[in-house]
Amino acid sequence: MTTTPETTAPHADDLPDLTGLIKAYDVRGVVPDQFSPDVARAIGAAFAEVVVLADGADAVVHPDTGRPFVVIGRDMRPSGPELGAAFAEGVTGRGVDVELIGLCSTDGLYHASGALGVPGAMFTASHNPARYNGIKMCRSGARPVGQDTGLSAVRDLSSQYLATGVPVLAEGRGEVTEREMLGEYADFLRGLVDLSGIRPLKVVVDAGNGMAGLTAPAVLGTAGGLPALPLDVVPLYFELDGTFPNHEANPLEPKNLVDLQAAVVEHGADIGLAFDGDADRCFVIDERGAPVSPSAITALVGLREVAREVAAGRRPTVIHNLITSRIVPELLTAAGARTVRTRVGHSYIKSEMAEQDAVFGGEHSAHYYFRDFFFADTGMLAAMHVLAALGNARSADGGPVTLSRLAESYEPYAASGEINSRVVDVPAARARVVEAYVTQQGAGPVVVDELDGLTVSHWDDQPRWWFNLRPSNTEPLLRLNVEAADDDVMTKVRDDVLALVRADSAADGS
Template sequence: MSISRSIFREYDIRGVTEKDLTPEVAYFIGRAYAAFLAESNVTGSIAVGRDNRPSGTALHEALLRGLTESGIDVIDIGVVPTPLAYWAQHNLDVAGGIQITGSHNPPEYNGFKLGVGKNSIYGKQIQHMYDLISAGVFPQGNGTVQKQEVIERYIDDVVARVGPISGSLKVVVDCGNGAGALVAPQLMKRLGVDATCLFCESDGTFPNHHPDPTVPENLKDIIAAVAREKADIGIALDGDADRIGVIDNEGEIIWGDHILILYARDVLERTGKGQSIIFDVKCSQALPEEITKAGGKPVMWKTGHSLIEEKMHETHAPIAGEMSGHMFFGEGYYGFDDALYGAARLLRIVANGGKSVHEMLADVPRFVSTPEIRV
C-alpha cells in the first residue's frame, strides 16, 4: 500500500487522520512493529494505550488487528495519558508498548509512540518501520487481547512515592479536556490537596482551549482561576499529560527552564550536590547559573525525549527538562517524562518550601528570549 514517508518522524509516527493516518496505515504499523520485534529477537506481550482523541478508536482497533494477526499478544490498557503507557512498560509483564496519541497537536492529528523493553523507538528505528511496511514481509499468528486497568495502580504508585502532601495547599489544575482529565482529579484528591479542576471532562475535540501549555493564550483560564481561588499554584497539562505548565500564586507563567530550577534545587538539596542536571538548548542562561548555584552540574543536550533519556542514563542525572515542559525524573521514578507525577512532585516542593512559588523564583533573572517557532 502507499504510505507517506513524511509521517515517520524522529520520535514518533504522526499525521492528519483520514489523510496521512488512516486505520489501514495503523494496521500496517502493527504488522511492521511485530516484524521489528521479530528482527530484534524480542518476545512477549505488548501494552497498547491511546489518548482521548475521537480518531483513536478506529486507529486502535486497526493497530490491534495488525498486531494480533502477526502473533502478538496485546495488553490493552485503554484510554490513558501517555505517561501511563510508559508506566505500563515498566510495571506490566510486557516486552514493549505503543501509545496512540496526538500529543500537543491540533485535534485532527494523531500518532503512535513506540517502545521496546523500557525504551522508546526513535530515529533510524522509526524510519526502518517504513521500510518494513514497504517490504511487506510480516510474522503470522493469532495473538490475543487482554484488557487491563492501570489508572488506579498508577495513582497508587505516585501517591506512595510523593504523597500525601502536607499542609492545606490550594491548586488549580487545567486538564484542557485532554487525557490527563482521566487521572488528575483522582490524583489530586489522593494527594490531599484542595484542588479546583478546569476542563477535567475528557473530550478529545478540546472544546474550551487547545491543551498546549507553552502557548500563553491557552493559559488565560487558569491564570484567572488562580487569582479567583487565591490558589498557591496552577498546573496545566497538555493533551496527553506528558508536558507541564505552571502558574505561580501571582498569576505569572513559569516557563520550563524555571520549572526545572525548582526541581533541580529540590533534588540536589535532598540527594546530594555534584549531580548532573540535563536541559535542552532552548532554556535560558538563568537555568545553568541556578543549577551551578545549587551545587549541580549543568549539562546542555539535544531536544527530544529519547535523546534526553539516554543522556540521563549515561550521566546518572536525577532529573532533566526541556523548555517545552517535558520533565524527566530519574531520582525516585522511572526516568520518563510525566506531567502528572511532575505535578505531584512540584506540589510537595511548594508544600515543604515555606515560601510561595513566586518567592522561590524571585531571585532568578528573567531573560528575554524569542518564542519557539514550530515548522
C-alpha cells in the same frame, strides 16, 4: 510458521507517503488523510518486527500464553479506538500479544511499559488539533523509539507492508486482552513524592479536555481510592473530549492559558497547573496568574532531586536541553550536580538520561524526565514536586511562601520564548545570521556551537546574551530562542536576529 498478506497490495500511486507521518520522535498526522487504519495496521506489524521480535531484550513473554506482548494505550481523541484496534491487528498478526490499557496519559503508558517490562505504544497527537492523531512508541522499560533507535526502520518496513500487504501468521496469531493500570500508576507516583505533610494548597488544574481529566483526580484526589491529600483541587475542563471544545490542549500557546490564569485569581488559588492533551507536559501558573518558566521549574525540581542524591552521598547528573535558561546549569552545578546539555527532543534526552544514569532532566517545552520514572517524562510527577516545594516552603518568620516569590530565584534572566519564522530559504537566512554574528562578530567575540542548530553565546562577557536558531525538521521554519541578563539586551538581540532571518523573504512570525 507461514505468512500470508492480510490485504491486497494497492497500486503504487495510492500508497501513502510515510515520511511526513513518521517523524524524528513519533508518528503524527491528520486522520484519515495521512493516518488511516490501514496505515496503523502496517505500523503495528512493523513495530512488532523491529521493536519486539528483532530485539530479544524486548521479547518479554506473557505469563499466560508464553508469547511476547506489548501494551497499548490511547488518549480521548475520537479516532483512537479504531486506529488502536488496527495497530493491534498488525501486532497480533506477527504472533505478539497485546494488552490494552485503555484511556491513559502518555506517562501512564510509560509507567505500564516500565512496570511490566514490555514495549508500548500510545495513541495520541499530544497538543495537536482534533483532526490529528499519532503514536508514541517505546521499547521495554519505557526506552525511547526515535529516528536513530528504530523509528526509521519502522517507517521503512511499514512502507513495504503497505506496498506488498500486511503479513499475518497462518498460525500462532497473538491475542488481545484488557488491563486496568490507572490505580497502579497513581500509587506509583504517590510513592515518589510525599504530599501528605504539606500545608493546605488550593490548586486549579486545567486539563484542557485532555487526559489530565482522568489522571489528576486519581493522583491528586481520591478517585483511585488513595488517601486524601491537603489539596483543594479546582477542576477546569476535566471532561474528556478530543474535539477540544474549550481551547486546544497546548499550554505552550499563551491564549490557551487565559482561562486557567483567570481561574487562579478568581479562586484565590496558590497555584495553577495546565496539562497538554496527553498529560505528559505540565505548565505552572503562580498565584498572581503569571506563568512560571519551564526553565524555572527545571531548576526547582532539579534542585530537589540533586539535594536527595547529595544527601545520600552521590554526585548526581542532570540533563537539560540547549534552550533551557542558563540559570539551570548554574544553580545545579553550584548544588553539587554534573549537568549535561543535549539536543531538543524527548528521544535524545531519554537516551542521554539512561546513558548518564541522570537523576533528572528538563526541557524548556515543559517535558520533565526522572530516573525514578524509568528515565521517562511525566508532567504529573513534576507537578507533585512543585506542589511539595511550595507546600513545604517557609519564609524567615516561618510563614508560607507564595509561588511567585519561590520562583524568583529561578528566573533571574530575560528570555524571548521560542519564536518561529517561516522563511523562503532557510540556509540563506541562517547564513545572514552567521555572517553578522560569527564571521563579522558585529556584536563582539562569541562562542559558537552546532549541537542543535546554531547557538551563539556572549555569556562570558558583558552584556551577557545567547541565542539558538534551529530549523524545523518538517517545515521551512527557523526557531529562535534568546536569553540575556536583562530585558533591554534580550530585546535588542531578538529583534536584530529576527531582522536578519526575515530579510528578503516572505517571512511571517508565528
